Amino acid sequence: xxxxxxxxxxxxxxxxxxxxxxxxxxxxxxxxxxxxxxxxxxxxxxxxxxxxxxxxxxxxxxxxxxxxxxxxxxxxxxxxxxxxxxxxxxxxxxxxxxxxxxxxxxxxxxxxxxxxxxxxxxxxxxxxxxxxxxxxxxxxxxxxxxxxxxxxxxxxxxxxxxxxxxxxxxxxxxxxxxxxxxxxxxxxxxxxxxxxxxxxxxxxxxxxxxxxxxxxxxxxxxxxxxxxxxxxxxxxxxxxxxxxxxxxxxxxxxxxxxxxxxxxxxxxxxxxxxxxxxxxxxxxxxxxxxxxxxxxxxxxxxxxxxxxxxxxxxxxxxxxxxxxxxxxxxxxxxxxxxxxxxxxxxxxxxxxxxxxxxxxxxxxxxxxxxxxxxxxxxxxxxxxxxxxxxxxxxxxxxxxxxxxxxxxxxxxxxxxxxxxxxxxxxxxxxxxxxxxxxxxxxxxxxxxxxxxxxxxxxxxxxxxxxxxxxxxxxxxxxxxxxxxxxxxxxxxxxxxxxxxxxxxxxxxxxxxxxxxxxxxxxxxxxxxxxxxxxxxxxxxxxxxxxxxxxxxxxxxxxxxxxxxxxxxxxxxxxxxxxxxxxxxxxxxxxxxxxxxxxxxxxxxxxxxxxxxxxxxxxxxxxxxxxxxxxxxxxxxxxxxxxxxxxxxxxxxxx
Amino acid sequence: xxxxxxxxxxxxxxxxxxxxxxxxxxxxxxxxxxxxxxxxxxxxxxxxxxxxxxxxxxxxxxxxxxxxxxxxxxxxxxxxxxxxxxxxxxxxxxxxxxxxxxxxxxxxxxxxxxx
Numbered sequence: 001x002x003x004x005x006x007x008x009x010x011x012x013x014x015x016x017x018x019x020x021x022x023x024x025x026x027x028x029x030x031x032x033x034x035x036x037x038x039x040x041x042x043x044x045x046x047x048x049x050x051x052x053x054x055x056x057x058x059x060x061x062x063x064x065x066x067x068x069x070x071x072x073x074x075x076x077x078x079x080x081x082x083x084x085x086x087x088x089x090x091x092x093x094x095x096x097x098x099x100x101x102x103x104x105x106x107x108x109x110x111x112x113x114x115x116x117x118x119x120x121x122x123x124x125x126x127x128x129x130x131x132x133x134x135x136x137x138x139x140x141x142x143x144x145x146x147x148x149x150x151x152x153x154x155x156x157x158x159x160x161x162x163x164x165x166x167x168x169x170x171x172x173x174x175x176x177x178x179x180x181x182x183x184x185x186x187x188x189x190x191x192x193x194x195x196x197x198x199x200x201x202x203x204x205x206x207x208x209x210x211x212x213x214x215x216x217x218x219x220x221x222x223x224x225x226x227x228x229x230x231x232x233x234x235x236x237x238x239x240x241x242x243x244x245x246x247x248x249x250x251x252x253x254x255x256x257x258x259x260x261x262x263x264x265x266x267x268x269x270x271x272x273x274x275x276x277x278x279x280x281x282x283x284x285x286x287x288x289x290x291x292x293x294x295x296x297x298x299x300x301x302x303x304x305x306x307x308x309x310x311x312x313x314x315x316x317x318x319x320x321x322x323x324x325x326x327x328x329x330x331x332x333x334x335x336x337x338x339x340x341x342x343x344x345x346x347x348x349x350x351x352x353x354x355x356x357x358x359x360x361x362x363x364x365x366x367x368x369x370x371x372x373x374x375x376x377x378x379x380x381x382x383x384x385x386x387x388x389x390x391x392x393x394x395x396x397x398x399x400x401x402x403x404x405x406x407x408x409x410x411x412x413x414x415x416x417x418x419x420x421x422x423x424x425x426x427x428x429x430x431x432x433x434x435x436x437x438x439x440x441x442x443x444x445x446x447x448x449x450x451x452x453x454x455x456x457x458x459x460x461x462x463x464x465x466x467x468x469x470x471x472x473x474x475x476x477x478x479x480x481x482x483x484x485x486x487x488x489x490x491x492x493x494x495x496x497x498x499x500x501x502x503x504x505x506x507x508x509x510x511x512x513x514x515x516x517x518x519x520x521x522x523x524x525x526x527x528x529x530x531x532x533x534x535x536x537x538x539x540x541x542x543x544x545x546x547x548x549x550x551x552x553x554x555x556x557x558x559x560x561x562x563x564x565x566x567x568x569x570x571x572x573x574x575x576x577x578x579x580x581x582x583x584x585x586x587x588x589x590x591x592x593x594x595x596x597x598x599x600x601x602x603x604x605x606x607x608x609x610x611x612x613x614x615x616x617x618x619x620x621x622x623x624x625x626x627x628x629x630x631x632x633x634x635x636x637x638x639x640x641x642x643x644x645x646x647x648x649x650x651x652x653x654x
Numbered sequence: 655x656x657x658x659x660x661x662x663x664x665x666x667x668x669x670x671x672x673x674x675x676x677x678x679x680x681x682x683x684x685x686x687x688x689x690x691x692x693x694x695x696x697x698x699x700x701x702x703x704x705x706x707x708x709x710x711x712x713x714x715x716x717x718x719x720x721x722x723x724x725x726x727x728x729x730x731x732x733x734x735x736x737x738x739x740x741x742x743x744x745x746x747x748x749x750x751x752x753x754x755x756x757x758x759x760x761x762x763x764x765x766x767x768x769x
Contacts, residue, residue, distance in 0.1 A: 355729075355730060355731055356731065357728070357729050357730060357731065357732075357733060357734075358729045364729070448761045448767050449761050450703075450704070450710065451761065451767055452758040452759060452760070452761040452764055452767060453701075453703040453704070453710055453712075453713075453758045454699055454700075454701045454702075454703030454758070455758055455759065455764060457699070457700060457701045457703065459700065461699065461703060462705065463703075464766075467766040467767060467769070468766065470766075470769060471766055471769060474769060488705040488706040488707075489706060570696070573693070573696045574693075574696050574697060574707065577692075577693035577696055577733070578733045580739070581733035581734060581735055581736070581739060582733055584736045584738050584739060585739065586692070586739050587692075587693060589691065593690065593695075594693075594696070595693075652699045652700060652703070652705070653695065653696055653697075653699065653705075653707075654697070654699070654705035654706060654707045
């Protein structure tokens with residue numbers, strides 16, 4: 001696309017000289033060296049690597065036969081100017097020929113600052129790092145993906161970001177012009193419409209065909225990604241366009257980025273919601289991704305206290321302080337007469353239970369709420385529903401539905417509720433708060449008593465691990481950068497989570513390979529604030545993209561990773577057991593603890609050694625709970641010094 | 655005495671437990687093996703401590719009649735275990751194992767639970 005025919009001069013870039021010369025030599029006498037070696041004397045020693053052929057060089061480097069000599073800068077320098085205008089901090093990416101022009105401009109012309117190139121071993125790691133980074137910093141990162149193959153590697157992480165409503169700027173190299181692109185590998189890595197791979201789960205994509213088009217597309221992509229509902233976007237970056245010299249006299253401009261105001265709920269719908277809430281006997285607030293920013297937490301506290309209404313935080317963001325007397329578990333909705341759900345990923349699944357039993361395997365569904373309970377929904381997800389992927393969940397009828405951003409709607413809703421509360425109801429509302437305070441205290445007692453059961457067990461209980469970690473970090477400005485759902489959510493139930501970076505939620509799409517990489521990205525964002533990042537890391541997820549640890553070591557990202565090593569894909573342990581029971585068969589175990597195909601045992605993986613091999617301090621495996629405290633303390637000291645560390649802990653299943 | 659030793663002692667004691675039918679001498683030792691083999695540990699933990707995936711089973715398991723009836727007929731989140739998958743003898747052994755799980759310390763006496 002738009003690439004000019006080039007001459008045969010090869011002295012424009014010094015780094016290409018060697019490749020070009022090597023290629024020329026091989027072209028003259030193809031495989032001569034190989035032939036000589038193979039037919040050599042008995043005393044001749046085989047080289048450790050045979051010299052590549054011209055075809056191999058062309059395939060592996062994707063180098064055009066020659067590059068034009070010019071004193072004018074290439075298009076990719078201008079692209080760097082555009083990217084810099086968006087104040088993007090980092091660029092976690094795996095290097096590739098399809099964006100070599102931009103890569104070179106970023107690190108040389110752009111001085112490798114804003115954004116800084118972070119080397120990752122897999123595109124899934126790069127995008128997941130951007131995902132985790134955003135949840136702490138509130139700023140999107142850009143990740144470069146190499147053509148068809150890189151974008152396919154990245155696709156799972158992009159889908160997670162889509163489901164989790166997180167903006168990521170994905171830029172994929174792609175060599176469009178079939179008559180100009182090098183043969184072999186670059187052609188395998190090119191596509192007519194490469195963004196089609198991820199179009200079902202990106203909010204917008206484009207394929208710029210000129211530099212000015214690129215400038216508009218990048219700013220437009222950033223703007224769309226950052227307008228609620230947040231979502232990933234994709235730009236296909238033509239290889240030829242990057243390397244095309246700027247034309248003499250060509251005037252290029254960079255559009256100014258102006259944030260778009262988030263969509264707010266309709267005034268009439270807000271008033272109706274307020275009327276229902278203000279007059280309810282037992283209103284309940286359920287939140288999932290409601291707090292987009294730290295201020296969202298403050299707004300939710302204000303609304304909850306105004307109504308003295310219990311708040312159920314489903315935890316895909318840190319929405320509401322877990323220490324607050326109105327923070328409650330989902331069971332509180334059973335008695336509700338009005339429920340307002342804000343940015344729920346699954347409203348049906350909130351007010352209904354689905355039991356994976358009976359009915360010939362189709363499961364049993366039961367309502368969790370009383371008949372006649374009024375339902376209110378505010379969610380920006382209603383503004384962005386696609387067809388193919390089914391992340392929109394089951395259909396739920398609600399009484400007041402606002403297709404709007406919850407956080408932006410909260411100020412108007414709070415004012416409307418203030419105006420709607422009858423003076424006669426204020427005493428009753430205060431009483432609700434007292435009841436909630438008592439219920440909250442009782443729940444904490446039950447949790448602590450439950451944690452004591454199996455306290456000295458080996459493998460180590462997740463409750464014990466939770467409290468051993470807490471003992472080491474409680475005096476620090478800490479951030480839990482991974483999900484705790486696989487550990488019975490003990491940290492969410494017990495640790496005093498109050499700030500947005502105390503809890504970052506889950507992956508969104510629940511595809512494995514997210515947790516470790518997102519934790520590294522989040523830890524990078526925390527590093528700027530001097531926070532201590534701790535990641536409770538399931539073993540199954542770890543093995544999808546362990547190279548994220550290397551990135552943490554290479555870029556000096558302090559992060560404590562504590563392995564929740566239950567030696568299995570534990571959800572599948574339970575699924576196969578369930579199906580075996582349903583079919584009245586004994587689940588075959590083979591040589592492992594769980595049903596065949598579900599365990600990560602025999603041999604056991606030594607995660608400490610894996611960490612050490614990548615330059616991360618690795619400790620463990622720890623199987624005796626008494627050995628936990630000294631191991632964790634040692635690792636915490638390493639992280640405090642600015643480096644990553646990992647403690648492998650053999651744990652109970654959940 | 656460490657936890658393992660306490661469990662072993664309790665298991666020996668429980669091996670003398672007489673089943674509810676008056677004839678079944680249940681084996682806690684075998685019960686522990688079966689508990690692991692048929693997947694109870696998966697949701698309830700290796701010492702029956704429970705978690706988000708399944709409730710606490712031990713210490714102080716529910717009465718055997720309730721326990722047995724639930725295992726055989728549950729239509730809730732736990733899948734039922736047919737006698738062809740888990741024999742009555744093995745079920746009784748599992749119950750015997752759960753009876754051997756020692757009571758935990760009062761959480762108020764565990765420093766880490768009082769931070």
